[in-house]
Amino acid sequence: MHSVWIIAKREFNSFFDSLVSYIFIVVFLGISGFFTWLFGSDIFLIGQATLQPFFSIAYFTLFFFIPALTMRMLAEEKRSGTLELLLTKAVSDWEVVLGKFFACLVLILIALALTLPYYITVAIIGPVDHGAVWCGYLGMILMSMTYIAIGLFASSITNNQIVAFLLALFIGVFFLIIFNVLSSNFTGTTGQVLSFLSMSSHFDSISRGVIDSRDLLYFLSITFLGLMLAETSLSKRNIVE
Amino acid sequence: MSIVVNNLTKKFGTQRAVDNISFDVKEGEIVGFLGPNGAGKTTTMKIVTCYIAPSDGNVNVNGYSVLENQDEIKKKIGYLPENNPLYHDMPVLDYLKFVADLQAVSKDKVQSRISEMVHVCGLNVEKHKKIGELSKGFRQRVGLAQAMIHDPEILILDEPTSGLDPNQIVEIRKLIKELGKRKTVILSTHILPEVEATCDRILIINSGKIVADGTSEMLRKGASGQEMVRVQIGEPEKRDEVMASLREIETIGIVDFDKESQNSFIINSKDDRSARKDIFNLCVQKNWVLTEMTPIQTKLEDIFRELTTTN
Secondary structure, eight states, X not given: OHHHHHXXXXXXXXXXXXXXXXXHHHHHHHHHHXXXXXXXXXXXXXXXXXXXHHHHHHHHHHHHHHHHHHHHHHHHHHHHSHHHHHHTSSOOHHHHHHHHHHHHHHHHHHHHHTTHHHHHHHHHHSOOOHHHHHHHHHHHHHHHHHHHHHHHHHHHTOXXXXXXXXXXXXXXXXXXXXXXXXXXXXXXXXXXHHHHHOHHHHHHHHHTTOOOHHHHHHHHHHHHHHHHHHHHHHHGGGOOO | OOEEEEEEEEEETTEEEEEEEEEEEOTTXXXXXXXXXXXXXXXXXXXXXXXXXXXXXXXXXXXXXTTTOHHHHHHHEEEEOTTOOOOTTSBHHHHHHHHHHHTTOOHHHHHHHHHHHHHHTTOGGGTTSBGGGSOHHHHHHXXXXXXXXXXXXXXXXXXXXXXXXXXXXXHHHHHHHHXXXXXXXXXXXXXXXXXXXXXXXXXXXXXXXXXXXXXXXXXXXXXXXXXXXXXXXXXXXXXXXXXHHHHHOTTEEEEEEOSSSTTEEEEEEOTTOOOHHHHHHHHHHHTOOEEEEEEOOOOHHHHHHHHHHOO
16 A cells, blocks of 8 residues: 555655646636636625535536546556556556556545635635535535546557546446436336436535435446556456456 | 576467577676577567567576466566557655565665666756656656665666667666676667677577577677787888789788778688788888788678578
């Protein structure tokens, strides 16, 4: 586990060495702040002390931004050959994947933590359902974990960052929209399965303040699946036929 | 720390990059892997360092198999991959710290190991720069430093001197030679003088097979069964007469004029016989002045070419 921490630390520092992290945080706060406070169905239009507008916009911004953060992580290392150097050190493939996963997660956590002033402001303006807000943040974190895992998987199967980015978006869009749209066109078991696969139903119920074990299971199992596939595609090189 | 390679095969699709090779490297030996591009040098190294798995066969590093005890082996090996991949956005010292942590160098030793590596690899001037800002030679030194940071018992270096200027090459060779006194080293190269200068033993590998194994002297002897000498006799005007007399000597196989000098001859003796004494006697008998008699060594280049182009 010690190696996971070392890899995560390096990965995290490299976010801040390049401009990636600053751009990500500024743009994320900019977009989500703009739509939460100034434009569209913002808080003043709704006229309620709720962070719902923030969560629904962050739901989309994270969908776009996370693949941009993860696309580099394994694809670039494969392209430049540093992955070979890393994997011939005393670390396992799992430790590499987990290290990168946590580095990215911590960056997202920082970005989310920086939106806490929104929460404080809203709480000053009017009575807030505190439980719903914290659940909303939990939902954001779970959703980010899912997208990071998907992004890492996409990054692990190619050595081209753009391909990794587009592939992650492509996989992500199924969970974001397509399963949802399809589920309304099907009835019976197929419809139910598709509806269960759609992320919005799980996210909505969490951000309303209902934490159901099925929703947790949904996010955690996709995360685990993504990480496992990433690990498998890394360790493919090392299988005796 | 010994390395035993047993019937190792690696297939990529239908192509056999490494084809059933076996060899062993003893503790404290510096072994040079020599071969044309695409001969299987790098693949073999990647298998020994546990980066890719063999299709067949096994490698034992000090009794640990690459198929089972990868973690144990990885701790003992320092590896410099081909093209020396590094994180270009990291400063040299941070990078060495990162590698030292990954290789589980104990906390109290990390700083002393890093400063030792900086000293040994001559990185002192550049240690605060980002790796991406360094010249190729310094990057190569960083690559060597990261390979040795945990004081591994085995060093595997894939083309360690590629891209260096002649002075740096000499330095790196000296360094490898120095390290080889205490460690087991495998290095690959296609620069022939390099193996001669640094290695105790040479393995020539071609299309996935080992075609020669031994010290450079052994390889030379094996390649040229005949003795070859250059002879200069101080009688330029009697060139043809000398030639005729030399041809009559029983132990001489072929005589040729040397293109470079008027009165020099290249003499190949017959298999397993020496003509030097007879040449001398001939000169004494005819009262000719023998001004030069030099044995010609077969060049490693020739051996290499002979072994790697036959099929």
